Amino acid sequence: MDYVIEMRNIRKEFPGIVANDNVTLQVEKGEIHALLGENGAGKSTLMNVLFGLYQPEKGEIYVRGEKAEITDPNIANKLGIGMVHQHFMLVENFTVTENIILGQEPIRKGQVDIKKAAKRVEEISSQYGLRVDPYAKIQDITVGMQQRVEILKTLYRGADILIFDEPTAVLTPQEIKELIQILNRLIAEGKSIILITHKLKEIMEVCHRCTVIRRGEGIGTVKVADTNRDELASMMVGREVSFTTEKGLAQPQQSVLEIDNLTVKDSRGISAVNELNLTVRAGEIIGIAGVDGNGQTELIEAITGLRKVSDGTIQLNGKNITNHKPRKVTESGVGHIPQDRHKHGLVLDFSIGENMVLQTYYQQPFSKFKQLKSNKIFNKAKELIDQFDVRTPSVHTEARALSGGNQQKAIIAREVDRSPDLLIAAQPTRGLDVGAIEFIHTKLIEERDANKAVLLVSFELEEVMNVSDRIAVIYEGKIVDIVDPKEISEQELGLLMAGSKQQRTGEM
């Protein structure tokens, strides 16, 4: 059997760690081949080896049956290997065409022949069903469209082996559907695709075969048709993984958070949260389900003091905390796992130890008379790292160097450890692999069972359905319904999120 790409027994070391060991990847022509692994398992390293960004210590690479020495990306390009990066490499204020031809511009009379280029771009885009406007500027088009430009870039350079690095991480569900169509179209036209991902659903949906890497080691390759989600998950994580979270019945007690008639304006001055009412009780998890942009972010920012409340009140344990400063809110017993862990959750240039005391550094025992007690801080950090299984070389490692899952675990450790009466978790599992997701869900449920109130905001229906005891559906800044996850299907919930109840009551 001839493979378009064959990587045999690849080993790649970095100082102190082995990123890839004995990994073999064989890609057939015309297939979509998944490369599956947890965050930090070594998928990207392997692809960077293939793309010529790293040199392997051991192993061989064959392209279309011939041994290849790929020492830099230009050679990879010449061999017809193209990469669609997770973080797009586009010039924001250039047009689509200008971005695609960048570096390989057709020249006429010493000038870039933009018309010819645009025509070529249109040809390719219609051949593969990649709808784009060749003259639109990158900054004006959607993320999904930008990704298509990235794909076109590789096709324009004549790639027929395309590597996609976590292509769905930044896309909306609708855009994901479109991407899947594009992928199928590409293989129908004779291209071969390597899809780097940790999302099992996508693999089951589009891929033909799947190679699994765990902690840098090649675990094996399976046919997707012969396997199932559970098997892939256990190959990836190395143990059984449960998708439905085990939990007992909730035993709600007194109300902890009471939101009354809350109105919050967004940055443009428009009411994003609109006369919203919500109660969260001790010992229950309330999941807020809704399409992104219906006021979830503003609601959380208002509770935690990061955004001004224009009207209404927020009470915690019967005490008014409306428009209190973030620190005061935190001190009155609120823990907050923020939606964007890089922007709000961590100071990436601080060590993981320093990040562990981000909310408590000014309190005893971490400081005394305004002097930091480094020993106490790092001992606490070590304790939390053990307790929450944060994988880091040391407490002095910069938070930036950790994988997404471990960064998130660190934030959760910090917030849960203060044992707040109300724990707000916004998109706590975004971008994480199944192992980490399971861990985080378990922690949320543990908090509930310890009689804390938990407010979960998530755009993933599956997560809301699985973890919540009650689901509050948010639509245009209002809670339009509160439902029991056991008595509602995903479809019905989806309809509510799209505002169906709103319309119904509107008609009545």
Added chain:
Amino acid sequence: MKLQKVLFKLIVPIIAVMLGLLIGGIIMLSSGYDPVLAYTALFNGIFSDSYFIGETVRQMTPLILSGIAVAFAFRTGLFNIGVEGQLLVGWLASVYVGIAVEGLPAFIHVPLAILAGAVAGAIWGFVPGLLKARFRVHEVITTIMLNYVALHVTNSIIRAYLLAPGERTESIQPSASLASPFLQEITNFSRMHYGFIVALLAAALMWYILWKTTAGYELRAVGFNEHASNYAGINVSKNIILSMCISGGFAGVAGAMQGLGTYQYMTINAAFTGVGFDGIAVALLGGNGAIGIVLAALLFGGLKIGALNMQAVAKVPPELITIVIALIIFFVASSYLVHWLRNRINKRGKI
């Protein structure tokens, strides 16, 4: 492991210094000077006489402080290009207190005059800090502009109120002076003064504030990530202003060293002193760390003093040392290139 880390930190500046001297030598050769003679003269001009050592220490004192001022702001995410201006107002304020206040014992008068310099510099830093915190005006613009304001305001205050013969203020009271007959005597009557102790204390203070206090934790957090700081309940605006004030305060003390130590008065300055701008280079070469800055200031101070002897003995114009310093800065700034070369060689070696 720890030793290795220290060596690694040292390697870039050391290579940069060597390359700077090497290329400086090539320039001398091509302009018809003898680099061996010139560098020998430079070396002798730093170490051959206790006078030169004293002068080097004197030269390095304000450089340490201006370097610290730049580094402190930099560590908290701000570019204080206004050290020069803060230094000038600090110089004037300390000299004013040194002249106007009478009848105090030295152990009160000296700290009071230094404090006046620090406060004046802090006020000069407060303005851009406030503008940044309130209106998001970039501090690079405002600090550069305030340098000019400082230069002309100090000049006109001296002209209007403090003028003495010789385009300068009167000399300060002896009770406010950092000058030391003892230090002068043991260094063959250089202008060395007690200011170097102040500078070393300031370096220790910077390290202490940044790494050992909750205020330093907040300042660094705000410098790295304003959003996360806000999330953690840290007052971002307050810390931006505070950082600029502390940075300006260090710069003001650098000015006080000139006023109370080296000169004993303030002149009308036709142009910037350059000490504030050199602080940027010192901070860069010193890796924005307390010890690094002291070493970098020592190097720059030494080169500047040694350059005088180089001119006298080898007839090489002292501007050449300015070129060497510029080259060193260039190579430190392009340490990226060094890293790249190192990686490249490692890569080759392994394949």
